[in-house]
Amino acid sequence: MTSSSPKILLLGKDSQLGWELRRSLSTIGPLMACDRQSVNLENADELRSQIRLHQPAFIVNTAAYTAVDKAETEQAKAYQINETAVRILAEEASRLGSWLVHYSTDYVFDGEKAGPYTEEDRPRPLNVYGHSKAAGEVAIRDVGCKYLIVRSGWLYSVHGSNFPWAILRRAIERDQIEVVADSFGAPTSAHLVADITAAMLGQLNSLHKPEELSGTYHLTASGETSWYDFAQFLLGLAHNRGLPIKANPNHVFPVTGASYAAAAIRPKNSRLDTSLLRDRFRVYLPDWKLHARRFIEEVARSRLL
Template identity: 40%
Template sequence: MSRKIVLLASTGQVGFELNRQLQSFGEVVTVTRENVNFLDLEAVYQYINKISPDIIVNAAAYTAVDKAESDIASTFTLNRDLPRVLAELSIVHDAWLVHYSSDYVYPGNGDTSWIESDAPGPLNVYGQSKLEGDLAIESIASKYLIFRTSWVYAARGNNFLLSMLRLGKERDSLNIVNDQIGAPTPASLIATVSTLCLQKVISLDSAQSFSGVYHLASRGHTNWYDFASKIFDEARIRGLSLALKKGGLGQISSTEYPTPAKRPQNSRLNLDKIESKFGVIMPTWESQLSLTMEEWLDANGSV
């Protein structure tokens, strides 16, 4: 019997990649904002309840970190209350729930990699809402995978990689923050690993031993300035025409680039748990950037 997989927000960066990956794993029923208003939790419940899913994959979230500081109600509805409703549905239908969280749940200090059991301490509204979403799932669901990711980007959508490529064509100089550390993680990797993990928990049918929080990110770490430098290196290697001069990339501190929401300076995520539990080996952020650049070029050409 074919598994019925409900995928929320299938047109977003992560949702788009999940939709591609999950097709070979079961019947994917996509739920977008065109189907149902995600802010209307009763409507979401009724819509998904009629589908009777075996697996619920939640790629929906309020991700505008700075806007979240003022749009608090919508942020918590999408990032805390929606996961709670999905957790309730997972119990009703004895379904696995896959949910995506963030490095922003941690306080962002120090210089060591966070492990999943470290005490949280969000610095902004977005981080607090994501943490409360995690806690809601943990308190309700019995079969769940919460993947905390970092610095998500893709070959499509709105993200740091595409912003840099656009700005690199428009400007001869740029200043990029150099004191926030993390692991750039492409949506394609998140989708691939999520599917592998799902396959394992379904085949072993062992909710108790696998349910929990896992870090899902590329291996290694960098800062935004070095990430941007690598993007432009990769662009030049591939013959992309840039207005940005060599030497035109400058470094600035977070204090020189103030934002409404405070950012964590340390977003390093320890990957031991996911690698040991699921037998996966997370690739380096550099290798993933190269692959994502190739995908972007295939879609857009050498422009």
């Protein structure tokens, strides 16, 4: 690939990740950012025709069926968006000789491993969402286009529905809250995933044989924590910053994941080994606390609470 500016088609521009990618990919090449109204992943013809119309060098797909509990009863829809549409993206990328950049999840694993999961570990999802995302990955590899499958976990952003916002909202309403303490992972900001994606695309665009980097990569912040410790950390920062919360870190109580009656089972171990990504793309992944601090700072400065 030459170092000219490649055309990028971004799908899911209003997802947590899509919002951040709109910023970080804008320095890589001309960006065509689409939402569900302009490209619906459930409409195969529309999907194909939009890709053929724009002929992007990179198709970056953040759009997905992400309602983990609802997926248990909307199986067909989850597979339609997370597998069938992804296969079409891969086929169109292959036809054009383009790259497909697609995001996947720690939920492809069952969380039973003692240490962090590597890209070599076999997926074994526990819920429909995880199965559908794993099926999307298989579809991309089956088609055989040039691809980056970027698996992340515990994703959050100031723009979106996620764990930090749920904790802040609960802490405003109640003077004590319960949080799951037996699940472990690395809270990862969409901001970080977007910046690293841009760095990856920048490298692909400048290499003589970028296809050698085609593959699956784990991308999370460094370090690890539990949901419980993460909640305490966030509320400590929020308390110190004077945000209007009733529950401070001393009012957070640990519970087991099993005590939550959610429709979908979640993996307890969401830790992903990121060494392959760091080695091959020479990127630095900061500790999760860095972006968690930034999250609270952004909420406070923008008066979002």
